[in-house]
Amino acid sequence: MAELLVIHPLNRGIRPIRLELETDFEKVISAKAGTTYYWDFEKTLRGKDPLDAIQLTQRCSGMDFISHAAAAARALESIAGVSVPPNARLVRNILLALDMIYGNLAHFYQNAVPDYMPLKAGDAEHTLERDYRIPPAVAERIAANVWKALEIRSLIHSMTGIVAGKAPHICNIVFSGITRNLNIADILKLRSILGEVGRFINNEYAVDLEDLEKAYPDCYNVGKGEGRLLTVSEFPGNRPGEYLISGSVRNDSGNQMLDTDLITVDCAGSWFETAGSGSNSPAGPFRISPDKAGGYSWVKGALYDKKTCEVGALARMLLSGNPVISRLGAGAFSVMGRFRARFEETKELVTKISAWIDEYQPDGLLTAKSEMPEEGQAVGAAEASQGSVIHFVSLSDGKIETYNAMDSFSWNLCPQTADNSMGPLEQSLIGLTVVNPENPVEVLRVARSF
Amino acid sequence: MKHISRRHFIKLCTASVAALGISQVWVPAIGEAFQKAVQGNPPVLWIQGSACNGCSSSLMNSVHPNIKEAFHEIINVSYHPGLSTETVRFFPDYLVDTAQQNRGKFILVVEGAIPTADHGNFHIIGQDSRGKKVTLVELLEKLGELAGTIVAVGSCASFGGISAAEPNDAECVGLEKLIEVSKVINIPGCPPHPDWIVGTLAHLLLFGRPELDDYGRPRAFFQGLIHNNCPRRQYFDNSIFARNFGEDGCLLQIGCKGPLAHGDCPTRLWNGASSWCVNANAPCIGCTDPSFPDLTMPFYKRMPEIQGPGITSTADAIGIGVGAATAAGFAVHLAGNYFSGRIGKKNSREDDI
Numbered sequence: 001m002a003e004l005l006v007i008h009p010l011n012r013g014i015r016p017i018r019l020e021l022e023t024d025f026e027k028v029i030s031a032k033a034g035t036t037y038y039w040d041f042e043k044t045l046r047g048k049d050p051l052d053a054i055q056l057t058q059r060c061s062g063m064d065f066i067s068h069a070a071a072a073a074r075a076l077e078s079i080a081g082v083s084v085p086p087n088a089r090l091v092r093n094i095l096l097a098l099d100m101i102y103g104n105l106a107h108f109y110q111n112a113v114p115d116y117m118p119l120k121a122g123d124a125e126h127t128l129e130r131d132y133r134i135p136p137a138v139a140e141r142i143a144a145n146v147w148k149a150l151e152i153r154s155l156i157h158s159m160t161g162i163v164a165g166k167a168p169h170i171c172n173i174v175f176s177g178i179t180r181n182l183n184i185a186d187i188l189k190l191r192s193i194l195g196e197v198g199r200f201i202n203n204e205y206a207v208d209l210e211d212l213e214k215a216y217p218d219c220y221n222v223g224k225g226e227g228r229l230l231t232v233s234e235f236p237g238n239r240p241g242e243y244l245i246s247g248s249v250r251n252d253s254g255n256q257m258l259d260t261d262l263i264t265v266d267c268a269g270s271w272f273e274t275a276g277s278g279s280n281s282p283a284g285p286f287r288i289s290p291d292k293a294g295g296y297s298w299v300k301g302a303l304y305d306k307k308t309c310e311v312g313a314l315a316r317m318l319l320s321g322n323p324v325i326s327r328l329g330a331g332a333f334s335v336m337g338r339f340r341a342r343f344e345e346t347k348e349l350v351t352k353i354s355a356w357i358d359e360y361q362p363d364g365l366l367t368a369k370s371e372m373p374e375e376g377q378a379v380g381a382a383e384a385s386q387g388s389v390i391h392f393v394s395l396s397d398g399k400i401e402t403y404n405a406m407d408s409f410s411w412n413l414c415p416q417t418a419d420n421s422m423g424p425l426e427q428s429l430i431g432l433t434v435v436n437p438e439n440p441v442e443v444l445r446v447a448r449s450f
Numbered sequence: 451m452k453h454i455s456r457r458h459f460i461k462l463c464t465a466s467v468a469a470l471g472i473s474q475v476w477v478p479a480i481g482e483a484f485q486k487a488v489q490g491n492p493p494v495l496w497i498q499g500s501a502c503n504g505c506s507s508s509l510m511n512s513v514h515p516n517i518k519e520a521f522h523e524i525i526n527v528s529y530h531p532g533l534s535t536e537t538v539r540f541f542p543d544y545l546v547d548t549a550q551q552n553r554g555k556f557i558l559v560v561e562g563a564i565p566t567a568d569h570g571n572f573h574i575i576g577q578d579s580r581g582k583k584v585t586l587v588e589l590l591e592k593l594g595e596l597a598g599t600i601v602a603v604g605s606c607a608s609f610g611g612i613s614a615a616e617p618n619d620a621e622c623v624g625l626e627k628l629i630e631v632s633k634v635i636n637i638p639g640c641p642p643h644p645d646w647i648v649g650t651l652a653h654l655l656l657f658g659r660p661e662l663d664d665y666g667r668p669r670a671f672f673q674g675l676i677h678n679n680c681p682r683r684q685y686f687d688n689s690i691f692a693r694n695f696g697e698d699g700c701l702l703q704i705g706c707k708g709p710l711a712h713g714d715c716p717t718r719l720w721n722g723a724s725s726w727c728v729n730a731n732a733p734c735i736g737c738t739d740p741s742f743p744d745l746t747m748p749f750y751k752r753m754p755e756i757q758g759p760g761i762t763s764t765a766d767a768i769g770i771g772v773g774a775a776t777a778a779g780f781a782v783h784l785a786g787n788y789f790s791g792r793i794g795k796k797n798s799r800e801d802d803i
Contacts, residue, residue, distance in 0.1 A: 008577040009541060011531045014503060018574075036574035037500055037586070038565060044615045049748035055735060056743070059612045059640065062504025114535035123535070147518045154511045154722070161721030165730030167511070168504040168641050169737075172730045174750070179695040179731040189724075288619060290571060366696045444537055 002029065005437050008036070010447055012111045014063045014386060015039070015409065019429075019447060020296070026433050031426040033447070034269070034297020034415055042284055045403035050076055050372055050395055051175055057391065057405050058169050063106065064384035066099040066160070068391075068405065069173040075380025075393040076175045080370050083240070087364035088177035090356045093235050094190075095164055095173070096382060097349040097356075101197065102156045103385020104313065104342040108205065109149035112339065115445050116212060119143050129439045133215040142208045152200045159193050162186050177367030187357055194357075198350040201343075209343050212336070219336040220328070223446035225428040227333055229315035230304055230411065232258060232381035232388045235352070244352065245320045245383065249304055255319065258304075260379045263390065265404075266301040269294060269415025283377065283392040284404045294416070301414035301423065302390075302406050310424040311387030311411040312450060314341040322348075335449040342385075374398040386450075387411055412450045425450055456657040463649050463670040491655055492555040492598060493528040495545060499586050500573055500613045500622055501562025504641040505604040506532050512644035513722045520648050524655060528556070541576035542584040549596040557654060558597035563606035563613035564590060564628055565620035572620040587628065594629040599654055601635045602626070603647055608636035608666070609740040616744055626666065635659065636666040640737035643718060646671045665740055667712070676708035676734050679716040696731050705750040707736030 002022045009016030015035055022030040041060060045053055053072040058065035070092055077084065084092070117132055117139040118124040124132075134142070157167040163182065164170035172179045182190070213220075228251045235244035247258035264280040267273055271292055275285040286300065301308070309315075317325040318332060324344050325332050332341065377394035387408030394401045414423035422430070425447060432442045498506070510517045521527055528548050529538075538544045549556060565572035570585030578584055594600060602625040605611030613622040625634050635654075637646050650668050653660040660668040677683070685691070685700040692699035700706070711734055715726045727734050736746035743749075 006577055006581075007537065009531070009575065011534060011537060016498070016531060016575075018577075036583075038572040038620045039500060039502075043617050043619060044612070049751065051750045052747050055749050056612065056615075059502045059504065062502040062507045062641070065502070065504065110532065119535045150510055150517050154513065154516065157507075157511045158722045158724050161724035165725050165727045165732055166720035168502075168507045170730075171727040171732035171735070174695060174732070177695075180729075181696070290568060367694070438539065 003437070005434065005440060005443075007440065007443065007447075010444070012114070013448065014061055017413065017447070018296075019443065021429060021434075021443065023434050023437070026435060028429050028432045028434060028443070031422065031429040032269070032296050032416065033413055033423065033425045033429075035299055035409065035413070036297075038271075038288070038298050040272075040298070042286060042402070042404055045400050048400050050393075050398075050400055053391075053393070053400060053403060054173060054175065055169075055171075057403075060405055060407060061384075061386075062168050063103055064099065064386055064389065064407065065168050066095045066164075066170060066173075067382040067384035067389040068407070069170060070096055070382035071380040071389045071391040071405070072393075073173050073175055073380070074382065075378045075391045076372065077370075078378035078380060079376035079393070079395060080176070080373050082176050082368045082370040084177045085365035085368055086238070086359075087181060087361060088366065088368075089236055090360050091163060091178050091182070092173060094353050094356050095160060095170065096234065097353050098156050098160050098163075100313075100383070100385045101201075101346050101349055102153055102160075104346045105149050105153055105156075105201075105205070107342060107385065108209070108339060109146045111448050112445075113142060113146055113208075113212075115441060115448060116216065117142060119146060126439070129436055131441050134211060138211050142211065145204045145208055148200065148204065152197055155193050155197055159190055159197075162189055174367065175372060176370045177365070179366065181362055181364065181366060182360060183362055187360065187362070190357060191354075194350065194353060201346055201350060205343060205346065209339060212339070216336065219445065220331040220334045222432065222442070223335040223338075223428040223449050224333045225310050225424045226308060226422075228252070228304075228307055228309045228424075229319060230258065230309035230311050230388060231315045231319050232260075232383055232390060234316070234383035245316050247381070248319045249309065250315075250319060251305065251307060251309075260381070260390070262305045263406075264303050264306070265410075266303050266414065266417040268301070268418040270297055270300050271295040272298075272300050282390075282404055282406065283394060284402045286404070297413065297415040299409045299413050299415055300404075300406070301417060302410035303414070303417065306419075308414045308417065308421055308423050308427075309411055310450075311408050312338065312341075313345045313385070314338045315387070316383060317341040317345055335445055338449045372398070384408065408450075459653065459656065460660075460670050463645075463653070491524070491526040492557055493526045493548065493552055494557045494559055494651070495528055495548060495593065495597075496530040496559045496561065497545070497575075497586075497590070497593070498531045499560055499562030499564050499590075499607060500620065501604065501606050502612075503532065503561070505561040505607075505639075505647075506530070508639075508641035509603075509644050509647050511721055512648050515648065525648070525651050540579040542578045542589055545589065546592055546596075549593050553596045555598045556596070557651065558593050558600045559603055559651075560590065560600065560607045560625055561603045563610050563622035563624060565613075565622045566628075567619065567621035590625070590628060594625075594633070597633065599635065599659065600625060600629060600633045601637060601650065601654075602666075603637050604642055605638040605640045605737055605742055608638040609742070611638070611640060612743055631666070634666055635662060635668065637671075638665075638667060638738045638740070638742075639713065640735075640742065642738075643671075643713075643715070643720060645718060663712075667738075671714055672712045672738065674712065674714055676711045676713055676715060677706075679714070680708055680728060681716060682728060692731075701728060701731070701733045703752050704733055705735075705748065705752060706733035707739070707746045707749075707753060708734040709753065710741070710746065711736040711739045713738045
């Protein structure tokens with residue numbers, strides 16, 4: 001007989017999640033994952049000055065705020081047909097990379113690690129039921145790094161502060177460029193702090209992850225998801241159309257270029273409705289509908305070519321051909337594969353930031369000459385640690401007419417769709433064995449791997 | 451110096467000497483607070499309402515003390531949604547039980563606004579042991595009654611902030627609208643500076659409630675107008691205004707809300723004293739003010755002329771003379787808040803002054 005297991009809230013992520021699972025003979029046979037608080041900026045943005053979107057949308061997430069600022073700026077720049085000067089491109093790349101490193105560290109040390117080892121007095125008593133396998137001396141070292149990682153996160157935000165005024169919620173990204181150039185003193189400070197961050201990543205983070213892999217090799221076999229991936233283009237290079245990560249999708253027929261026209265919304269399992277009859281355009285507008293039958297989440301689901309897709313570091317690393325992650329084969333689609341992808345990305349970005357600092361010319365232009373158009377519509381996108389951030393914007397009379405900000409939740413936490421497909425996180429829980437419903441560690445580990 | 455006086459603590463907290471964070475306070479204060487911790491500092495329950503979690507991210511950027519020191523030696527955190535290592539099975543029961551065991555003593559910290567529409571159903575915070583969904587409003591009403599002190603962290607928890615921006619479908623409110631106002635300390639900001647959070651909690655533990663202003667904000671951190679302490683103030687007094695980002699000059703014409711907002715950002719600086727908004731050539735967006743964001747938008751357009759009963763002021767008028775400047779600046783501040791309807795309801799704060 002099927003039993004119901006509810007985990008509400010699943011804490012430690014960027015937003016709390018509600019999980020509702022049905023198990024049959026200890027196996028998960030159905031899963032619903034959603035958010036139970038309304039957090040939406042679509043209506044707030046309507047009628048506002050378009051420039052304000054860059055500030056307001058940062059408040060979608062206290063973790064991935066830089067990607068929202070970048071996506072909002074890029075959408076407006078796309079409407080105006082303007083490309084930003086080289087310094088603005090480099091500064092934005094540096095900021096986005098810093099935010100990804102920050103998010104990846106936060107994910108590993110604050111979100112994931114506590115499910116694998118005792119960190120609090122009294123935890124060790126539960127070694128068996130919580131499946132703790134790391135030897136005590138190693139666990140002690142990793143536990144110290146959980147705190148150390150918080151210091152490193154703070155250092156990363158100091159770098160963001162030097163570049164962008166303050167963090168969280170930066171103020172130097174504006175329409176058509178940035179507000180401030182880095183000077184020589186800034187660059188020296190950035191180099192020095194980056195060195196310290198890099199040492200933590202290459203020494204502590206690298207070893208801690210290896211120890212986790214050694215103790216939990218089976219975590220390369222669980223939490224597969226549906227295997228479709230999506231990333232938008234990120235880290236633009238010197239030449240137009242050149243990116244470190246090219247927008248692409250891996251679906252049932254292989255890898256292909258991303259075409260944002262194929263993105264739709266699906267509100268079947270959501271407490272939102274598309275306002276136009278039968279329209280599934282991500283541009284909106286939307287209506288809230290808290291009493292809707294079948295609704296269980298405040299997330300508007302996102303589909304690509306009518307299918308759900310996973311976003312995040314795994315998607316970025318596999319779709320950009322990272323050799324370590326590619327070699328994992330099917331194992332990449334797993335709890336540990338996601339951890340490994342975040343690590344490989346973090347390591348790579350430290351060297352990229354260094355290269356972007358080298359490329360920087362302290363006296364270059366801040367903004368491109370351009371006027372904000374009164375009318376038009378566009379899509380602006382950026383990658384965040386957690387996954388793709390995509391803004392759909394239309395302007396009319398110099399004001400925002402519609403605005404929909406999609407983020408990793410729209411993809412990974414896509415609620416059940418009109419054709420009864422599950423979202424990637426839900427899918428990844430199906431088939432798990434839950435030995436002890438009082439301590440459903442198997443579920444927690446998979447759910448927190450995204 | 452083992453014993454630090456309240457007066458000394460406040461002096462050290464204030465912006466004039468605080469460019470290095472609150473480290474100067476910390477060294478002497480830590481010994482004393484630590485002794486208290488041995489006897490058991492009152493636990494802190496940290497609840498996230500409708501928020502982006504940026505306030506928590508900001509808290510973790512605390513430099514002196516760093517977050518480990520703060521949590522190990524001063525702030526006895528019983529629950530924090532981002533940092534607690536356990537996944538509590540019946541979250542609302544756990545919180546209410548902890549609150550009851552520490553009735554009248556514990557500190558309730560709330561980050562984020564509280565949606566009140568549809569009986570609070572826009573924010574379900576968890577499920578209790580009877581399988582009932584518990585709304586944030588319900589939970590806070592219970593915890594608020596049991597708490598010794600309530601600290602609203604961030605502009606959303608203090609005044610509604612971005613969560614309550616028009617049209618505010620979820621009818622989000624700040625804590626004061628829900629809970630007895632005399633219990634609440636507001637630490638606004640989007641997000642607030644970590645020193646403001648840690649400094650306020652340290653004051654609470656060492657000396658009790660800090661002195662608050664008319665908006666329930668600790669005076670030590672919020673008494674100064676951004677505009678009056680701005681390194682670009684001289685430009686303003688000489689009527690030199692930047693028209694584009696990156697130019698020298700006062701940022702008023704490109705949207706600065708410094709004449710409206712209170713805080714010590716210009717002297718304290720952010721992220722380990724690395725910078726702040728105006729240092730980045732970007733205007734202050736007024737994020738600590740009760741009128742944020744509805745009345746501080748558009749962020750990149752010049753503040754409008756403000757006319758209210760008995761007050762007609764433009765920001766230009768502030769530049770007439772340095773002497774008149776503070777008064778006029780304050781008038782602008784009051785007028786801004788007059789329009790948002792927040793003046794005149796704080797009677798119960800008289801005991802704080």
